[in-house]
C-alpha cells in the first residue's frame with residue numbers, strides 16, 4: 001500500500017488531471033459480453049483500399065523505412081497541397097505551409113500547443129469530440145464550450161458565441177461534419193463564424209476529418225476559403241476516416257508558414273516525424289482514384305437510411321437525420337434521466353454498445369450515440385435486440 005501511494009505521488013498534476021475517457025466504463029463492461037454488437041467505434045469498418053495497401057508494401061520494399069522531415073516527405077506535402085487545391089480551392093505552399101503527423105489527433109494537439117498560451121481561452125463545440133477539451137487543458141489554456149443544440153440542427157448559435165468571447169479568447173475550434181452529432185454547418189454559418197473570428201481576432205482550427213462523409217445534397221466548404229480566413233485558419237484533416245486508415249495514423253494541417261514552422265518544431269521534439277510507410281500510403285491515397293471513397297460513402301448512406309429510420313420507430317428515441325459523418329445521435333431524454341445509465345441498460349439488456357452523449361460535453365446529455373460504421377447485418381441484429389429490449393421495458 002505504502003509503495004502504491006509513493007508511486008502515485010510521482011504523477012504530476014498535468015497527467016493527474018487528464019480524465020479517463022467517458023466511455024472507458026462502458027468499454028470495460030462491454031468487453032465481458034462476448035456477443036455484444038459494437039456500435040461505439042468511431043472508425044470505418046472497411047479495409048483500407050487495396051491500391052493504398054499495395055503502395056505501403058512497395059514503400060517498405062523500396063526502403064522507405066527511415067526518418068523523414070518532421071513536416072513529412074515533400075512528396076506527401078505536395079500530394080496534400082494538390083488535394084487542397086483540387087477539392088477545397090485552397091492554395092498552400094507544400095514547402096512551407098503543410099505539416100503531417102500521426103493522425104488528426106496529433107495534428108490537433110500540435111495546433112493547440114502552437115496557438116494556446118496558458119490562461120487563454122479556446123472555444124470548443126459542446127457536444128464535441130471528447131479529446132478537444134483535454135488537449136486544450138494540456139496546454140494550460142481553458143476550453144470554453146459553445147453549444148450545438150438539436151433544436152438548432154446542431155449548428156452554432158452566434159448570439160451565444162458573442163456572449164462567450166472574452167479578451168482572453170484566442171482560438172475557436174470547428175468540426176463540421178460533426179462527431180458526435182452528424183450535423184453540418186451551412187455556408188452561412190461559416191460566413192458568420194468567419195466574421196466573428198475576424199472581429200475578435202481569433203485563430204480558427206477547422207477539424208475537417210469527416211469532410212468527405214456527407215449525404216444527400218449536402219456540401220462542405222472549408223472556412224479557410226472565406227475572404228480573410230486563410231491567414232487565421234489551421235485546416236486539419238486526416239486519411240483516417242476518408243480512406244478507412246485509422247490505424248495508419250496519418251493526418252495533416254495546412255496553414256501559414258509561421259504556424260507550420262511552430263507545429264513542425266513541436267512535432268520534431270515530440271515524435272520526430274509521422275511513420276514513413278504511412279506517409280507513402282497517404283501519397284497513393286491522395287493521388288489515386290477516389291472511387292473507393294465514393295463507394296464507402298454510398299455504403300454509409302444506405303446504412304444511415306436504414307438505421308436512423310429504424311431507430312426512430314423505437315418509442316422514446318428521436319434522431320435527426322445526420323447529414324455527415326457516421327453517427328446517429330439519438331435524443332433519449334423522454335425515457336432516461338442520464339445517458340450513461342441508459343447506455344449501460346442497453347448494454348446489459350440488449351447487448352448493444354453505444355456511447356453516452358454526456359461523454360461529448362454537458363450539452364450532449366439526453367442523447368446517446370450509435371456509430372453506423374458497422375455491417376448492415378450487425379445493424380439489423382442490433383435493431384432486433386433494441387426493439388425487444390424496448391418492448392420489454394416498463395416505460
Ligand code: PLP
Nearest residue numbers: 042103104105129179238240251
Ligand atoms: N477529429 C474528430 C472529430 C474525430 O472524430 C476523430 C476521431 O474519431 C479525430 C479527430 C481523430 O482522427 P485521427 O484518427 O486521424 O487521429
